[in-house]
Amino acid sequence: MILSDVVLQICQVLCVLLLAPLLQGFILKAEERIQRSRGPSIIQPYRDLWKLFHKQSVVPESASWIYFIAPLIAFTAMLIVPILIPVLTDRPLPQSDMGDMLGGGMILTLGSFAIILAGLDSGNVYGGIGSSRAVMLAILAEPTLILVLVGISLLAKAMLPFVVNHLLLGSPSIYWSPAHLFLILAFFVLLLVETDRLPIHSPTHLEIYMIDEARILEYSGPLLALLKWASMMKQFILYTIFCNVFVLPWGMSQIGTSLGEIGSVVSLLAKFLLVALVVIVIETVQSRLRFYRYQEPLAAGFMFAVLAIVSSQLL
Amino acid sequence: MFLAHVNPLQASIFSSLAVVSLLLTFVMLGSHWLRNYVYAFAAQSWMIAALSACVGYFAGYPELYMIAILTALFRGLVLPYLLLRIIGRLNVKRELHAVLQPSSSLVIGAFLVIFAFVIANHMNSQSLLASRVVVLALTIMLSMKFLGFLMLTVRDEAVSQILGLLVLENGIFLGSQILVPGMPLLIEIVILFDLLIVVACFGMLVRFLVVHAGTTSSRQLNRLVG
Numbered sequence: 001m002i003l004s005d006v007v008l009q010i011c012q013v014l015c016v017l018l019l020a021p022l023l024q025g026f027i028l029k030a031e032e033r034i035q036r037s038r039g040p041s042i043i044q045p046y047r048d049l050w051k052l053f054h055k056q057s058v059v060p061e062s063a064s065w066i067y068f069i070a071p072l073i074a075f076t077a078m079l080i081v082p083i084l085i086p087v088l089t090d091r092p093l094p095q096s097d098m099g100d101m102l103g104g105g106m107i108l109t110l111g112s113f114a115i116i117l118a119g120l121d122s123g124n125v126y127g128g129i130g131s132s133r134a135v136m137l138a139i140l141a142e143p144t145l146i147l148v149l150v151g152i153s154l155l156a157k158a159m160l161p162f163v164v165n166h167l168l169l170g171s172p173s174i175y176w177s178p179a180h181l182f183l184i185l186a187f188f189v190l191l192l193v194e195t196d197r198l199p200i201h202s203p204t205h206l207e208i209y210m211i212d213e214a215r216i217l218e219y220s221g222p223l224l225a226l227l228k229w230a231s232m233m234k235q236f237i238l239y240t241i242f243c244n245v246f247v248l249p250w251g252m253s254q255i256g257t258s259l260g261e262i263g264s265v266v267s268l269l270a271k272f273l274l275v276a277l278v279v280i281v282i283e284t285v286q287s288r289l290r291f292y293r294y295q296e297p298l299a300a301g302f303m304f305a306v307l308a309i310v311s312s313q314l315l
Numbered sequence: 316m317f318l319a320h321v322n323p324l325q326a327s328i329f330s331s332l333a334v335v336s337l338l339l340t341f342v343m344l345g346s347h348w349l350r351n352y353v354y355a356f357a358a359q360s361w362m363i364a365a366l367s368a369c370v371g372y373f374a375g376y377p378e379l380y381m382i383a384i385l386t387a388l389f390r391g392l393v394l395p396y397l398l399l400r401i402i403g404r405l406n407v408k409r410e411l412h413a414v415l416q417p418s419s420s421l422v423i424g425a426f427l428v429i430f431a432f433v434i435a436n437h438m439n440s441q442s443l444l445a446s447r448v449v450v451l452a453l454t455i456m457l458s459m460k461f462l463g464f465l466m467l468t469v470r471d472e473a474v475s476q477i478l479g480l481l482v483l484e485n486g487i488f489l490g491s492q493i494l495v496p497g498m499p500l501l502i503e504i505v506i507l508f509d510l511l512i513v514v515a516c517f518g519m520l521v522r523f524l525v526v527h528a529g530t531t532s533s534r535q536l537n538r539l540v541g
Contacts, residue, residue, distance in 0.1 A: 173323065173327065176327070177327070178330060178331060178334040293418075295416075295418040296345070296416075296417055296418045296421075298418070299345075299417075299418035299419070299421040299422050300345060300418075300421060302421070302422060302425060303341060303421045303422065303424065303425040306425035306426075306428060306429060307334075307337070307338075307425070307428060310428055310429060310432045310454065311330075311334060311451070313432065313436075314330070314447045314450055314451045314454070
């Protein structure tokens, strides 16, 4: 049975929505296992979300309308991005031409921009600190992101992630070219920074280290659940881009049968397993950098992106 | 000329070896530990030795095997050993007072690579060698030279200045291996022995610094002493 394109597109969004907590749960569990403790259950993030959705919401007196609307913007933005990228199928589905890679990057950034505003909104001190740190990181990470997108579009001569996927599948010489390998390294640095991992983000949430957690300290109940879910979805989306567009373009459904879709979900999970294991190893062996050394990994990422662009001119 | 007709496999081998040695220069630029510099330099020399062996094999210059062996032996083993001995005796482990932080020097290095690429592209468009490997080799040669100059300028520990010089020289050597593979054996040997002398002289200078100025940092030397 061949599913229609609209159904497939809905499946893509649902896949991101429903499997994002599973990825988070797996990473948390595996980190604890590596440290030889038992760790939370792999479905603990689902339970947390369920609990938060059934709790009462407490709103600070100083909060304005931004406080209420920011979680909705962040969550909606994360629902839009899966439409634009290849999650399950390797061909464009309806509405995937709404935006190219820069458009997807903008929508991802819009979500975190809304949370930054929310952190500033209530006037809480920690919210302000979190927002200012997040903005500093964004300033450092954004040039690398733009350069990575420019580099991959120079390779593929197109701004669409589907084209990149086909190109990497079709020509091993481009896959193993230095330009592409440097782009993978640069995007991997971004992946670590944007998904709240070490060497920048601390896994324990103490106030002095907090970046992303500090912005949402004032939230509780369903709104907090939306924010947490949005950040898990952001992680899932970035992993998807990293796997399906950059590193492992294989194993995606081409025709769109329901069996093929299930197969591509399974292969997506297998790819995430690989990437997550690498991330977990890095989280275990790395210590958190001092605040004034945050720019070092990002400068390395920037350098990789520049080298990728220079060597893509030589292909 | 050999480079005008390389096949894609040879081109990819050359370019990956060259690019990895450029990356090792960035490792030296982004680290503060003197030992890391020496290890990166040794690895880079092995890369260059492999490169000259490959060029010798594909282009049919048997004397390049000799040069590859000498490079691996001298630049890959003897020079790093001597440098490690100097570092061990000096009791300095890391660059303390660098003018630039590692992250800023990485970003400046990235821009220097772009600059080198622009120059190489320009040089290539004037001559008629339309091969991409030529541009790559020129780019990497120039950028390794620029990065060597950058290391010489922003570092003031005496040992890292030797390494800056050595990186500069490695860059020229790498470029010459790809661009003019038939360079006479004698010149190469002379260059290798020159390097040994450079390191020996620097070793003596560093000792002189420690004895007379009580420091290993060259920044202390900008004061006139009567």
